[in-house]
Amino acid sequence: MVEAVEVEKAKTAVLQFVEWLDGFGETSYDHQSFFASDLGRRAKAMYYTRPLLGKLAVAPMIFCEAFVPSARKLFWKPQRFPIADAHYAMGFAFLSQAIGEEQYYRRAVHFIEVLKETRSQGYEHYCWGYPFNWETKRGMLQEGLPFITTVPYVYEAFREVYLIDGKQEWREIMRSIAQHGFLDYHDFETSANASSCSYNPGPGGLGGVVNASAYRAFLLTRASVDFSDEDYRKVADRNLNFVLQSQNADGSWYYSVDGKGEFVDHFHTCFVLKALAKIEALTGNPECTKAIGRGVEYYVRNLFDERGLPKPFSRRPRTTVYRRELYDYAECINVAVLLEGRFPALDEVLLRAINLKEWQKSDGSFRSRQLLLGWDNTPMHRWAQAQLFRSLCFLLFKSTHRGHSASLRQD
Secondary structure, eight states, X not given: OOXXXXXXXXXXXXXXXXXXXXXXXXXXXXXXXXXXXXXHHHHHHHHHHSHHHHHHHHHHHHHHHXXXXXXXXXXXXXXXXXXXXXXXXXXXXXXXXXXXXXXXXXXXXXXXXXXXXXXXTTOSSOOOBOSSXXXXXXXXXOTTXXXXXXXXXXXXXXXXXXXXXXXXHHHXXXXXXXXXXXXXXXXXXXXXXXXXXXXXXBTTSOOOBHHHHHHHHHHHHHHHHHTTOHHHHHHHHHHHHHHHHTOOTTSOOOSBSSSSOXXXXXXXXXXXXXXXXXXXXXHOOHHHHHHHHHHHHHHHHHSBOXXXXXXXXXXXXXXXXXXXXXXXXXXXXXXXXXXXXXXXXHHHXXXXXXXXXXXXOTXXXXXXXXXXXXXXXXXXXIIIIHHHHHHHHHHHHXXXXXXXXXXXXXX
């Protein structure tokens, strides 16, 4: 259990961050800024299709990422990120309840109002993606294309604000998001009782990504309870079974099961554990409980360094230019708070992860990465200022509501 003194430190860090956010604004660069332009995207595509020439093409971006991270401004522009706005909305909703100040509730409402205006265009239901063209191993994913890895966070954001003010408009948008998650993603059968879902809408969407199916399983399980809809639950259960059946013998999960993503990293592991923990809380599924136990055992043994701090990979996909990642700290805190009290080793991890003294700068923002030499001090809302803010606010909320019914809200 996190002691009161540690909770107070987290509160101080959050309030300093809010002051920084007020002055900095709601747009930022991103870790993908080096490759978001047409030139950067073509260089990355060449890296995937013609590796020798591609290494030369991406070398300037990789050099800047490793040694001159502030050079992002030479490659792309600051943008607003829906996934970050959703995390800020949730964070401020939690903060408003943790310390009882209405101004933070109003900030939460502001962010979901922004999300209403920035939804992906051309879709019947509410949905969101990235504000840039994203080059992947499997091709280019267009700006605004919805992703199942983003949409559930926005559902949670609207839900958290709805739980505070009961405004029917938010519930109607939640229903629309649930319908998008239910109808617009393709399922790929992987066994008699399991299916992987596509990363993005349509039969041509990317399949086999484990955390994508975990996200959809949670979204539709949550919506099945919120709207008493068994059709949601049936689809959710097949995606959940895919996640459970994809767990390796050692308790880990690869990023994907298509042979192209056989790496194990920190925050994607947390995404899967987080989804399973929320589903378990809603359904009591004993298979979730078993998978969480095995997953946590692998996680605490393999995804922390000799100092007991989060490390990016236990099985790398490529050479990396950084030592530690802010995103890993954010998701580590999320998982550990969700599962607090169940795994002593994970509780110890939480105490180390919330000690953010070397990560928080004097202006209140957080460093983005510890590089091989020095730090990447570029504040990036999606990577992962917003995620860490939300996780700390969730910690404050759970600490102040421990023992009360409100603490049962696992999202």
